[in-house]
Amino acid sequence: MKPHQLIVPWKGDKRFTAIAKRAAALKKAGLDAEGILAAIRAEFGSPPELLGLREQPASAAIFGTVGEDVGAGGADIEPGALAQLQLALRLPIADCGALMPDAHVGYALPIGGVFRAHRAVAPAMVGVDIACRMMLTVFETPPDELMRRRDELFRTLKGVTTFGAGARREHAADHAVLDDPRWGATGQLRGLRQKAADQLGTSGSGNHFAELVVGERLQELLPGAPERFSGLLTHSGSRGVGYAVANHYMRVAAQETARVAKVPRYYEWLDLDSEAGQEYWTAMELCGAYASANHHVIHELFARRSKLPVAAQVENHHNFAWREGDLVTHRKGATPAEAGVLGLIPGSMGTSSYVVVGKGNPGSLMSSSHGAGRRGSRTWAKNTISMGDVRHDLAARDILVEGLSADESPLAYKDIERVMAIQESAGLLERVARMRPVAVLMAGEPGED
CATH class of the missing domain: 3.90.1860.10 (tRNA-splicing ligase RtcB)
Known part of the structure; x- marks a missing residue:
């Protein structure tokens, strides 16, 4: 396995460039994959355990009905807009949210979406x-x-x-x-x-x-x-x-x-x-x-x-x-x-x-x-x-x-x-x-x- 593949778990670490150079040098020195990983852990520490999405979204209030045929006598909000809000509400930073009746699909948070986070801002x-x-x-x-x-x-x-x-x-x-x-x-x-x-x-x-x-x-x-x-x-x-x-x-x-x-x-x-x-x-x-x-x-x-x-x-x-x-x-x-x-x-x-x-x-x-x-x-x-x-x-x-x-x-x-x-x-x-x-x-x- 190539050095850059071995160090993928450290990707995102501020020292990643230094880690990559060190891994390449260790490979050149003749170490095998197990030896490279042991040396990197000893020098830079173990890779961080990354947070992931929660299994269930945080709570949200929905104002309007969700379904197909929006604006044609059907529902108020398309299902895709709700899905986008629910995905945001599974983030580790999520507190709660809301969806307004004008909501429609955007990217990340839907247009008409409200998302409250803990000590973080999502551009x-x-x-x-x-x-x-x-x-x-x-x-x-x-x-x-x-x-x-x-x-x-x-x-x-x-x-x-x-x-x-x-x-x-x-x-x-x-x-x-x-x-x-x-x-x-x-x-x-x-x-x-x-x-x-x-x-x-x-x-x-x-x-x-x-x-x-x-x-x-x-x-x-x-x-x-x-x-x-x-x-x-x-x-x-x-x-x-x-x-x-x-x-x-x-x-x-x-x-x-x-x-x-x-x-x-x-x-x-x-x-x-x-x-x-x-x-x-x-x-x-x-x-x-x-x-x-x-x-x-x-x-x-x-x-x-x-x-x-x-x-x-x-x-x-x-x-x-x-x-x-x-x-x-x-x-x-x-x-x-x-x-x-x-x-x-x-x-x-x-x-x-x-x-x-x-x-x-x-x-x-x-x-x-x-x-x-x-x-x-x-x-x-x-x-x-x-x-x-x-x-x-x-x-x-x-x-x-x-x-x-x-x-x-x-x-x-x-x-x-x-x-x-x-x-x-x-x-x-x-x-x-x-x-x-x-x-x-x-x-x-x-x-x-």
Whole structure:
């Protein structure tokens, strides 16, 4: 047997390179396999006993029914999404989890999945679009006035942000986030500072959007908002910065986890006390600040150019991890719903979206859905949905759309009213305001959700 095959049990040990060199030297010196292993054990110690998956998953609360034919009068959640959460809950670090009614298959943790871990953060369970978020600006302008100016305002919206993977603005934006000292925390972040500047105020691709909405207040919990209002609703994240951070620390997590456990790909983690864990946490929080800044640049520029008076603003994020003592809650495509906290849950480009208030339900780990959720994959949508039917439906609803694609059409998504009703009846949230889109801007191309 060759030396590199003999030392496989030590793979993941920080001294593995030295162990490999020593094994090769012992082989060259004429030792047989038994002699090489005895010498390596004497010099470096026995290989560590790796942790593995538990036989049974930790507990999880499921909000919605699980089964086939999602969104077609069948179940709420596809079985694959539940299987992904249950696999995560078999990890040695797992505490408990939850699955929201918008859940669908992703990688590692499903979209709409919530996973709580002991003193560890799993980069792939946060996701590649770190701190992706929603933001709503409510204007004092009544809906009738926005509709009268809709074409003009839609042109204005197109001028304040740019869509597309890797997109940059024609004219650079500025924000205090670019002066955040955390850009100097690691070599990677220093290298990403210019990308952050180049992409500030852009919106990306996939399911990211910017839309003009008209709505009505359902409760007196949105300070400053008139009973009937118009608004700007946006969905985007930390752009290429978050993508680079996520991919780097997913690789680091794979290396670190291999030293202590054998788990499936993308289910690796970083110890919070480790240098890499602390680096990732700093980078993740910076991505959160940067994602928020992207939205504020877009909203502030739109308000200034449109001269629409701002009445209120709400924002919340998903694809993030929150720490409480020794426990870390990952929400991938799920969003916080602590008691009294306002949030946003969008439907689709053809259906209602909602401002909500959380009720702090411990069963959901104080979480709610981040949207309606997909009925199936993007490939399924492109092969199944008729673009003619989509255009006819949007025209009937009097909704302007630029960047239309089958996989982002209303028919690609679950029924938002069903998703909301499940969460209301389970005591996760209450609706505060309802709004509908009247002009939607998207990239019209695939991307990360």
